[in-house]
Amino acid sequence: MTDDLERRLGAAAPATALDLGALRATLARRAxxxxxxxxxxxxxxxxxxALTVAVTPRGLLRLSYADDAADTQLDEIADQVSPRxxxxxxxxxxxxxxxxxxxxxxxxxxxxxIDWRLVRGFAGQVLRATAGIRYGAVxxxxxxxxxAVSPNAYRAAGNALGSNPIPIVVPCHRVLHAGGxxxxxxxxxxxxxxxxxxxxxxxx
Amino acid sequence: xxxxxxxxxxxxxxxxxxxxxxxxxxxxxxASELHRFLSASVGPTEADDCLQxxxxxxxxxxxxxxxxxxxxxxxxxxAQRKAxxxxxxMARRPTRELNGDDSVAPSALAPEPEPVDDGLWRRVRALxxxxxxxxxxxxxxxxxxxxxxxxxxxxxxxxxxxVSAALRRLRREVTP
Numbered sequence: 039m040t041d042d043l044e045r046r047l048g049a050a051a052p053a054t055a056l057d058l059g060a061l062r063a064t065l066a067r068r069a070x071x072x073x074x075x076x077x078x079x080x081x082x083x084x085x086x087x088a089l090t091v092a093v094t095p096r097g098l099l100r101l102s103y104a105d106d107a108a109d110t111q112l113d114e115i116a117d118q119v120s121p122r123x124x125x126x127x128x129x130x131x132x133x134x135x136x137x138x139x140x141x142x143x144x145x146x147x148x149x150x151x152i153d154w155r156l157v158r159g160f161a162g163q164v165l166r167a168t169a170g171i172r173y174g175a176v177x178x179x180x181x182x183x184x185x186a187v188s189p190n191a192y193r194a195a196g197n198a199l200g201s202n203p204i205p206i207v208v209p210c211h212r213v214l215h216a217g218g219x220x221x222x223x224x225x226x227x228x229x230x231x232x233x234x235x236x237x238x239x240x241x242x
Numbered sequence: 243x244x245x246x247x248x249x250x251x252x253x254x255x256x257x258x259x260x261x262x263x264x265x266x267x268x269x270x271x272x273a274s275e276l277h278r279f280l281s282a283s284v285g286p287t288e289a290d291d292c293l294q295x296x297x298x299x300x301x302x303x304x305x306x307x308x309x310x311x312x313x314x315x316x317x318x319x320x321a322q323r324k325a326x327x328x329x330x331x332m333a334r335r336p337t338r339e340l341n342g343d344d345s346v347a348p349s350a351l352a353p354e355p356e357p358v359d360d361g362l363w364r365r366v367r368a369l370x371x372x373x374x375x376x377x378x379x380x381x382x383x384x385x386x387x388x389x390x391x392x393x394x395x396x397x398x399x400x401x402x403x404x405v406s407a408a409l410r411r412l413r414r415e416v417t418p
Contacts, residue, residue: 043412043413054277054281054286056273058270061269062266062270065294068298072298074298115264120305121264121265122304123264123266124266124301
């Protein structure tokens with residue numbers, strides 16, 4: 039039974055437009071101010087394609103090529119770090135500016151703290167050793183494995199580099215085969231070549 | 243049945259980790275509908291604030307949530323509470339102003355522009371919380387009673403009764 043009152047309730051329902059963009063921004067600012075923003079992420083357009091940048095109050099947590107489903111990566115972060123994840127370009131701004139400079143060739147070293155919570159155990163040792171390879175230099179899987187105190191573990195070192203959650207900034211692209219071959223790269227060898235050319239290791 | 247089951251060794255409580263999606267997905271999926279719900283529940287002027295408060299409260303509690311099976315219903319429970327708070331605040335407002343209490347945000351004191359409202363929804367806001375919430379779900383979001391019940395954490399029948407009681411009361415108050 040629909041009577042006049044019910045029709046009026048349906049027709050006169052107060053409807054105001056919601057500005058979702060403004061709400062997202064306001065919530066991110068408030069969450070950050072209240073210490074509730076555990077992970078902030080946003081997209082970054084790089085010469086290598088779209089990247090997703092995720093930061094925490096501790097530092098840079100994740101930098102990923104967006105070809106792998108971005109949602110899955112955020113789900114992983116929700117499970118392993120915190121589900122308090124918000125889209126917030128303001129929080130990722132410092133990292134994105136440094137990436138701008140790096141791709142423009144005006145920055146050699148990233149000056150951002152790393153949040154290592156997505157890597158554990160041996161992979162963590164390998165990636166920390168990798169973080170020490172300088173711009174324009176390269177290392178080998180075997181050497182990196184040795185640095186990680188496990189000389190025979192170069193295959194495992196390869197796996198650890200393949201699971202690098204922070205490519206480019208933790209420069210796994212600077213690790214090559216001992217014989218001079220490029221080895222592998224999670225984002226594809228074209229990207230590895232691009233980065234090594236940018237850094238002057240390969241000829242342009 | 244002989245009540246055998248009650249003598250079984252109780253199943254050990256398995257600690258299943260709740261998988262919570264990134265909070266941003268909740269905002270993006272539900273903000274628009276929650277906003278309509280709150281506009282009806284507290285009026286367009288208060289709705290923005292209530293929506294923010296709903297999400298901030300939810301975000302605060304989120305990592306401790308132990309049941310992720312109906313996040314939408316959980317959000318509506320919080321929104322209903324925020325709406326009730328806002329309505330109480332609004333009811334107290336004149337007294338506060340007389341007392342020189344400046345804790346009310348200036349924006350909340352602005353006159354409410356509600357050309358379409360027709361006074362009817364003001365009366366809805368004066369209903370008891372459950373009736374008000376049920377009416378908003380029913381007439382703004384066009385939900386079936388079963389879904390209203392789920393979102394309010396009550397039975398389908400209770401949802402229907404809340405709407406009926408609200409309509410009876412509104413019919414008495416509103417002269418056709």
